[in-house]
Amino acid sequence: MLLEPIEDQAFLRDTTAKFLADAAPPQVLRTLRDDEAGFDEAYWRQGVELGWTSLLVSEEAGGGSVSGDGLVDLSLIAHEFGAAAAPGPLAPNAVVAGALARSGGHDEVVAGVLSGGTLVSWAIDEDAHNVAAMPRLFRFRIEGTELVLDGTKRLVESANRSDYLLVTGVTPGGITQVLVATDAAGIEIRPMHTVDLTRRFSVVTFNNVRVPLDAVVGSIDTAAEAVKLQRRQAIVIANAESVGAMQRAFDLTLEWTFDRYSFGRSLASYQAIKHRMASMKMWLEASHAIADDAAAAVAADSPRAEKLVRAAAAYIGEYGSELMQECVRFHGGIGVTYEHDLHLYLRRHTLNRALHGTPAQHRRRVAVELDLESAVS
Amino acid sequence: MSTESMAPVSNTDTLDDLDEFRRRAKEFLRAEVGPARASLTAGLRKLGTDEDDLREVAHDRALQRTFFDAGFAGITVPVEFGGQGLTRAHQLVLNEELEGYDYPVRLQVPTMTPCMAVLLEFGTEQQKLTHIPAILRGEELWMQFLSEPSGGSDVAGALMSAVRDGDEWVLNGSKVWTTGAWWSDWGLCLARTNWDVPKHRGLSVFIFPIDAAGIEIQRIEMLNGNMDFCQEYLDDVRVPDSDRVGGVDDGWTVGTRWMFHERMSSNSPFVTRPQELERSSLDGAALRRIARDGGISGTDAAQELVGEGEMLTLVGSALGRRVGQGMRTGTLSDQSAAIARLYGGLSLVRRNTIALELAGSAGAAWSDDDGELALRGEDFLMRQASCIGGGTTEMASNVIAERVLGMPRERALDRDVAFRDVPRGPAPEEN
Numbered sequence: 102m103l104l105e106p107i108e109d110q111a112f113l114r115d116t117t118a119k120f121l122a123d124a125a126p127p128q129v130l131r132t133l134r135d136d137e138a139g140f141d142e143a144y145w146r147q148g149v150e151l152g153w154t155s156l157l158v159s160e161e162a163g164g165g166s167v168s169g170d171g172l173v174d175l176s177l178i179a180h181e182f183g184a185a186a187a188p189g190p191l192a193p194n195a196v197v198a199g200a201l202a203r204s205g206g207h208d209e210v211v212a213g214v215l216s217g218g219t220l221v222s223w224a225i226d227e228d229a230h231n232v233a234a235m236p237r238l239f240r241f242r243i244e245g246t247e248l249v250l251d252g253t254k255r256l257v258e259s260a261n262r263s264d265y266l267l268v269t270g271v272t273p274g275g276i277t278q279v280l281v282a283t284d285a286a287g288i289e290i291r292p293m294h295t296v297d298l299t300r301r302f303s304v305v306t307f308n309n310v311r312v313p314l315d316a317v318v319g320s321i322d323t324a325a326e327a328v329k330l331q332r333r334q335a336i337v338i339a340n341a342e343s344v345g346a347m348q349r350a351f352d353l354t355l356e357w358t359f360d361r362y363s364f365g366r367s368l369a370s371y372q373a374i375k376h377r378m379a380s381m382k383m384w385l386e387a388s389h390a391i392a393d394d395a396a397a398a399v400a401a402d403s404p405r406a407e408k409l410v411r412a413a414a415a416y417i418g419e420y421g422s423e424l425m426q427e428c429v430r431f432h433g434g435i436g437v438t439y440e441h442d443l444h445l446y447l448r449r450h451t452l453n454r455a456l457h458g459t460p461a462q463h464r465r466r467v468a469v470e471l472d473l474e475s476a477v478s
Numbered sequence: 479m480s481t482e483s484m485a486p487v488s489n490t491d492t493l494d495d496l497d498e499f500r501r502r503a504k505e506f507l508r509a510e511v512g513p514a515r516a517s518l519t520a521g522l523r524k525l526g527t528d529e530d531d532l533r534e535v536a537h538d539r540a541l542q543r544t545f546f547d548a549g550f551a552g553i554t555v556p557v558e559f560g561g562q563g564l565t566r567a568h569q570l571v572l573n574e575e576l577e578g579y580d581y582p583v584r585l586q587v588p589t590m591t592p593c594m595a596v597l598l599e600f601g602t603e604q605q606k607l608t609h610i611p612a613i614l615r616g617e618e619l620w621m622q623f624l625s626e627p628s629g630g631s632d633v634a635g636a637l638m639s640a641v642r643d644g645d646e647w648v649l650n651g652s653k654v655w656t657t658g659a660w661w662s663d664w665g666l667c668l669a670r671t672n673w674d675v676p677k678h679r680g681l682s683v684f685i686f687p688i689d690a691a692g693i694e695i696q697r698i699e700m701l702n703g704n705m706d707f708c709q710e711y712l713d714d715v716r717v718p719d720s721d722r723v724g725g726v727d728d729g730w731t732v733g734t735r736w737m738f739h740e741r742m743s744s745n746s747p748f749v750t751r752p753q754e755l756e757r758s759s760l761d762g763a764a765l766r767r768i769a770r771d772g773g774i775s776g777t778d779a780a781q782e783l784v785g786e787g788e789m790l791t792l793v794g795s796a797l798g799r800r801v802g803q804g805m806r807t808g809t810l811s812d813q814s815a816a817i818a819r820l821y822g823g824l825s826l827v828r829r830n831t832i833a834l835e836l837a838g839s840a841g842a843a844w845s846d847d848d849g850e851l852a853l854r855g856e857d858f859l860m861r862q863a864s865c866i867g868g869g870t871t872e873m874a875s876n877v878i879a880e881r882v883l884g885m886p887r888e889r890a891l892d893r894d895v896a897f898r899d900v901p902r903g904p905a906p907e908e909n
């Protein structure tokens with residue numbers, strides 16, 4: 102996370118941190134495991150008032166950022182989300198609100214998301230082994246003044262609670278996105294199992310779902326760039342969350358090494374432990390650094406954005422898992438209990454590690470970006 | 479040239495000033511400095527004969543002089559010592575603009591830092607006036623006489639002895655692992671001046687020309703054939719007291735700053751080198767060239783390794799900037815330089831492994847027309863050097879744990895014991 106946030110950013114971060122500490126402490130997270138909804142409506146509305154969904158929306162459209170870089174501001178909130186393993190569909194709502202506002206034409210939905218009264222999500226991914234690719238199988242048929250949706254999307258976050266889904270699909274001339282109400286006829290939502298206690302994902306099947314052409318977001322065939330940006334923003338948010346979770350787990354573990362004694366001295370006094378903590382501190386600071394670099398590059402739409410955001414996801418995914426599980430190990434037996442808080446952060450990190458592609462997939466994308474760079478230069 | 483003529487146009491750190499500085503730097507580099515030499519990234523490889531090495535050193539000295547004459551040497555060094563009296567921001571601008579250009583690589587570490595940095599901090603006025611302008615003009619290459627055969631990590635356990643004789647000190651002992659001592663001019667040396675106090679309280683720091691009477695330099699061959707490593711034997715070397723740096727027996731005060739400057743060399747305000755230097759040494763692009771010359775660049779396995787190498791490089795450069803920013807602004811402790819040091823050592827080890835993997839059987843044997851596949855096996859043999867030189871990664875881990883995270887210090891059996899009584903090897907076996 103930014104070493105030197107400006108005052109307004111620090112305020113934004115601190116208010117979210119404080120709110121989450123009060124509203125979503127670990128004991129509450131545990132009770133949410135068996136709650137189908139995953140989060141409470143009042144909680145979400147209050148969070149939204151703190152700016153959770155407005156940062157990627159321009160001021161004209163009712164949003165606004167505190168620093169001028171909404172994505173960087175949002176990454177500070179996401180960091181706190183990770184540090185608290187907080188419930189709620191932050192990424193889909195913030196990203197979809199931004200996408201709708203940019204394309205124009207869905208003002209009411211945007212206003213609803215900005216007030217917390219409307220919940221949205223996105224439906225991009227299609228199969229377990231090719232997440233983070235452009236849609237391949239999901240086709241939109243154009244019939245007169247209607248689009249017809251047939252097919253299946255996976256990993257649709259909070260689909261069970263959402264009012265609308267931004268659905269990405271293939272049209273004859275390219276990629277298209279449409280906004281579909283979840284109560285439209287022909288939509289079937291099946292819950293998935295997930296490693297996180299409070300995040301909820303579904304498989305959504307569209308059986309001959311018909312929407313008017315004006316449900317298209319932007320214009321037909323032209324959404325590829327918008328989808329890319331949404332994906333990058335989502336990865337930035339996931340990275341920031343993961344680093345937040347790593348920071349919390351690291352802090353808990355460092356404290357523990359001082360408090361836990363064995364053979365008459367603290368764990369913290371053993372070099373074997375000290376050196377592993379030093380490595381973890383290195384992974385942690387490196388993760389902060391690359392997450393911030395990637396967030397800034399995506400916010401500025403830099404030509405290096407894709408490479409940096411993938412490098413960040415690959416590094417944080419891989420080394421963050423090492424950090425998290427060393428934390429579990431250093432806690433000994435208590436580290437693998439449901440009772441201890443550590444797993445809340447391990448869960449959040451593990452979810453994010455896999456959600457938009459694995460570290461290996463991201464590394465290959467980094468190499469592809471390198472190839473593109475050298476083809477240009 | 480008088481130091482006055484070196485006065486900067488302005489030393490206010492305004493944006494305009496930085497823009498103007500950038501413009502001048504671009505112009506200078508384009509007009510007077512050539513493209514990067516291949517040897518800049520060769521590291522500790524053996525490249526040619528001794529004559530080739532000496533030619534490279536001479537080239538570096540001349541290049542340093544070119545930077546100096548154009549007003550681009552010692553950017554943050556005070557004007558009175560021949561520097562530019564500008565800010566760290568100016569140095570960063572120059573380093574950014576240097577990408578792709580040649581630069582005086584052998585004059586940077588250890589000459590500019592830690593040696594010059596230590597002189598600036600602890601040297602007498604006379605020492606600074608004598609040596610710093612000469613360093614900036616490329617006339618003096620400095621080396622660290624720190625490590626000894628008896629131990630490098632335990633720096634304060636130095637056995638090199640200095641005994642006072644009137645206005646002079648007489649030095650005896652041996653220093654080792656000094657890279658490039660055979661082609662260098664001056665040494666910064668830690669020596670023991672008092673054996674009757676605990677180790678940290680009996681040290682002093684001296685400077686001397688490496689060709690002084692009584693110094694014998696022996697070159698050491700590294701396992702890859704490189705001959706830059708040296709051992710020096712000092713036999714009654716006489717150093718005037720005016721060449722002592724810092725107080726008598728107070729050498730550890732100098733020593734801790736010395737090692738601080740060494741650890742933060744990649745973030746030093748005194749070092750001129752391309753900002754993204756990490757990039758040029760086995761970054762993703764270099765690894766891709768290896769994959770390409772091996773004919774495997776299209777495979778998933780190769781792409782994954784190339785991507786990993788680039789990832790590690792990008793993270794290293796982000797981390798370096800974060801640690802630099804944190805130390806500058808006080809948001810991270812000064813000791814955080816050890817975090818970047820640890821990362822740098824481990825990352826280069828991994829990138830060398832990737833290079834070996836991508837080289838395939840050329841890692842075992844190669845021919846001259848194997849392009850980028852050549853020498854990967856040999857580099858791999860040396861890959862631990864990045865975890866040893868400049869202090870080992872274990873020492874960096876100790877610093878992070880103890881100084882950054884505040885974990886308990888290792889128990890030292892030599893604390894509060896007169897150094898003369900400290901065990902320096904296994905106890906003799908009783909039989």
Ligand SMILES: Cc1cc2nc3c(=O)[nH]c(=O)nc-3n(C[C@H](O)[C@H](O)[C@H](O)COP(=O)(O)OP(=O)(O)OC[C@H]3O[C@@H](n4cnc5c(N)ncnc54)[C@H](O)[C@@H]3O)c2cc1C
Nearest residue numbers: 622623624625629630631655656657866867868869870872
């Ligand atoms: C490429 C290169 C260039 C160098 N250039 C110079 C130079 O210019 N000038 C100079 O003076 N020196 C130089 N050195 C020497 C270098 O600083 C030392 O090699 C290094 O400090 C290690 O010291 P040592 O070799 O005596 O190993 P030792 O101190 O004997 O250590 C041996 C091993 O034990 C570990 N160890 C030691 N103490 C501890 C501890 N307390 N906790 C945990 N592990 C420990 C070390 O990490 C290491 O793995 C260079 C070395 C290299 C490889």
